[in-house]
Amino acid sequence: MVNSALRVVEGSPFYREEVELWSEESPEVSHSLHGLISYPESFNAELPGYFIRKYTKRGQVVLDPFSGSGATALEAAMQGRVAFASDISPLAQLITAVKLSPADITEVTLRLQRINFRRPINLDLYRARFAPFYDVDTFREICNLRAFLSEQSDRVSSFISAVAISLLHGHSAGYFSVYSFPQISLTSEEQEVVNLKRRQVADYRAIVPRILRKTASVLRDGWPSTVRALDKSHRTSVCDARNLDYVPTASVDLMVTAPIVPGAKDFTSELWLRYWFAHVSVPQIPDYSSTSDLAGWREFMNEMLLEAARVVRSGGRCVLDLHELRTRTGTILLEEEVVDLVEQHLARYWGVECVLINTPKFAKLKNCLKERDTFKVTNRLLVLRRK
Numbered sequence: 001m002v003n004s005a006l007r008v009v010e011g012s013p014f015y016r017e018e019v020e021l022w023s024e025e026s027p028e029v030s031h032s033l034h035g036l037i038s039y040p041e042s043f044n045a046e047l048p049g050y051f052i053r054k055y056t057k058r059g060q061v062v063l064d065p066f067s068g069s070g071a072t073a074l075e076a077a078m079q080g081r082v083a084f085a086s087d088i089s090p091l092a093q094l095i096t097a098v099k100l101s102p103a104d105i106t107e108v109t110l111r112l113q114r115i116n117f118r119r120p121i122n123l124d125l126y127r128a129r130f131a132p133f134y135d136v137d138t139f140r141e142i143c144n145l146r147a148f149l150s151e152q153s154d155r156v157s158s159f160i161s162a163v164a165i166s167l168l169h170g171h172s173a174g175y176f177s178v179y180s181f182p183q184i185s186l187t188s189e190e191q192e193v194v195n196l197k198r199r200q201v202a203d204y205r206a207i208v209p210r211i212l213r214k215t216a217s218v219l220r221d222g223w224p225s226t227v228r229a230l231d232k233s234h235r236t237s238v239c240d241a242r243n244l245d246y247v248p249t250a251s252v253d254l255m256v257t258a259p260i261v262p263g264a265k266d267f268t269s270e271l272w273l274r275y276w277f278a279h280v281s282v283p284q285i286p287d288y289s290s291t292s293d294l295a296g297w298r299e300f301m302n303e304m305l306l307e308a309a310r311v312v313r314s315g316g317r318c319v320l321d322l323h324e325l326r327t328r329t330g331t332i333l334l335e336e337e338v339v340d341l342v343e344q345h346l347a348r349y350w351g352v353e354c355v356l357i358n359t360p361k362f363a364k365l366k367n368c369l370k371e372r373d374t375f376k377v378t379n380r381l382l383v384l385r386r387k
């Protein structure tokens with residue numbers, strides 16, 4: 001799968017290599033649970049999968065401190081590694097934790113049977129924000145599910161929450177909403193415009209069969225007992241990547257992650273329906289202002305790599321998935337910014353090993369949920385080695 005066209009850059013102590021981490025023949029997703037939810041800017045599971053295979057052995061620890069939808073954590077678990085994963089967003093932590101310890105279909109069915117979906121709800125709230133998305137009976141079921149789940153935080157309820165969140169809005173009959181966008185939550189006003197254009201009104205969508213169908217689909221690849229045996233070793237947390245209190249010093253063999261990049265888009269408002277369902281309040285959501293410019297981002301990366309140096313053992317590696325940044329004045333190669341940062345301020349801790357450049361010839365469709373957006377970006381993967 002890896003096409004090694006080695007290209008040593010003159011004068012550079014490290015090497016650059018063009019690689020192809022996935023191709024047209026690669027399976028769409030390596031485990032069905034990767035398709036649990038469509039998450040903004042998630043990376044292809046083959047990417048962490050490749051580095052986990054290359055740099056670690058079974059039982060070793062893999063960390064992702066910007067875990068997002070938990071692709072690294074799930075790949076690590078499936079390859080028999082211990083996953084440590086965190087994110088500043090509680091929603092990301094919920095999704096990651098669920099992927100590391102999923103419920104099974106019987107547990108989900110029995111739990112759903114305990115819920116009274118017909119309890120009356122606040123119709124003013126429905127009219128104010130939710131009517132463009134849901135039929136009133138569907139919304140009653142969603143509210144009763146949400147209220148029931150908020151009283152429990154165990155593995156089964158967390159799993160049902162994540163599945164329900166993944167089904168809140170989308171463009172097929174499998175979702176709870178009328179035709180909408182799956183990845184981001186439209187505002188009520190935007191949804192009204194879509195409804196007018198498509199001449200649609202929200203129809204009744206029973207939520208229980210939809211949750212069960214999605215559960216069966218994401219669990220279709222099973223959960224091998226060898227993987228289950230590690231369930232209790234994995235760790236997840238809600239925290240800033242610059243302060244990983246849940247990770248012991250020198251405990252990590254490999255860190256593989258896609259950190260935020262300068263001027264990263266803040267999806268807070270565009271995920272409002274998911275946050276509402278998960279009872280996540282806006283102050284709990286990351287503030288991207290500190291990384292809005294290159295200088296602020298370099299400072300952020302400096303602090304993050306210092307903390308990474310504390311947790312990664314000597315000889316361990318840190319792989320950063322970075323992109324080209326297009327600005328009005330040209331293109332900035334972010335890996336070169338980090339190489340410069342490491343050489344100037346972090347050379348005591350990190351050595352630069354290589355840069356791998358993955359330009360997929362094949363624009364792989366993110367089609368777990370049949371979306372049409374493609375992985376068009378080149379991944380620029382900077383590999384650092386802990387001294």
Ligand SMILES: C[S@@+](CC[C@H](N)C(=O)[O-])C[C@H]1O[C@@H](n2cnc3c(N)ncnc32)[C@H](O)[C@@H]1O
Nearest residue numbers: 042043066067068069071087088089240241258
């Ligand atoms: C590019 S996404 C990672 C996507 C992930 N690789 C995936 O496959 O889903 C970046 C993530 O960083 C998180 N984040 C932003 N600022 C953070 C910080 N200071 N510390 C930890 N996580 C942060 C965001 O919530 C987001 O989930």
